[in-house]
Amino acid sequence: xxxxxxxxxxxxxxxxxxxxxxxxxxxxxxxxxxxxxxxxxxxxxxxxxxxxxxxxxxxxxxxxxxxxxxxxxxxxxxxxxxxxxxxxxxxxxxxxxxxxxxxxxxxxxxxxxxxxxxxxxxxxxxxxxxxxxxxxxxxxxxxxxxxxxxxxxxxxxxxxxxxxxxxxxxxxxxxxxxxxxxxxxxxxxxxxxxxxxxxxxxxxxxxxxxxxxxxxxxxxxxxxxxxxx
Numbered sequence: 001x002x003x004x005x006x007x008x009x010x011x012x013x014x015x016x017x018x019x020x021x022x023x024x025x026x027x028x029x030x031x032x033x034x035x036x037x038x039x040x041x042x043x044x045x046x047x048x049x050x051x052x053x054x055x056x057x058x059x060x061x062x063x064x065x066x067x068x069x070x071x072x073x074x075x076x077x078x079x080x081x082x083x084x085x086x087x088x089x090x091x092x093x094x095x096x097x098x099x100x101x102x103x104x105x106x107x108x109x110x111x112x113x114x115x116x117x118x119x120x121x122x123x124x125x126x127x128x129x130x131x132x133x134x135x136x137x138x139x140x141x142x143x144x145x146x147x148x149x150x151x152x153x154x155x156x157x158x159x160x161x162x163x164x165x166x167x168x169x170x171x172x173x174x175x176x177x178x179x180x181x182x183x184x185x186x187x188x189x190x191x192x193x194x195x196x197x198x199x200x201x202x203x204x205x206x207x208x209x210x211x212x213x214x215x216x217x218x219x220x221x222x223x224x225x226x227x228x229x
Contacts, residue, residue, distance in 0.1 A: 016056035093143030094159030098124030160221035
């Protein structure tokens, strides 16, 4: 690529990212720290090469292993709901492409992202390193039953839907911490299950308070490690 072509590409990506930020604001996102995190995280660096021209649009994108990157608006809403502080340790369940972990790394002191597909975990780790997200790492592990040696976390985000809040994740939540996940409701045969975004806040006495943040759309979480990929 010539220097001139590189400059044109950089200018185009800047304009596309500015348009994406405008889309987020129009969707009601107001948390400046979240908007800055999205702005500082180039989605095209985490998208499959064949979809990079679509990376800065508000679209979900396939990433392999039957998984997708969430629409930026949906990811930003989840990050805004978590109210992540600079001193927080964050656990993400479902690393996917690594984009969510990279955005989280702009907000928190440390991010551990778990992925049940080894191929995705390896690629996410590579992309995070290339992006320079030194405070984030992707690990091949079962996010619904994480290794206990990871310790406890101030914020936990599940990038998938479950029938109920995973007990193993609740146990890893610090007092004053918050867990965000999608609850999958029962559906009639042939119908898509409805999902609600749920936030669990743990107070200093260990008690949990649940808040329903409304409908959402995430794929179902699957327990265990993927055997083939």
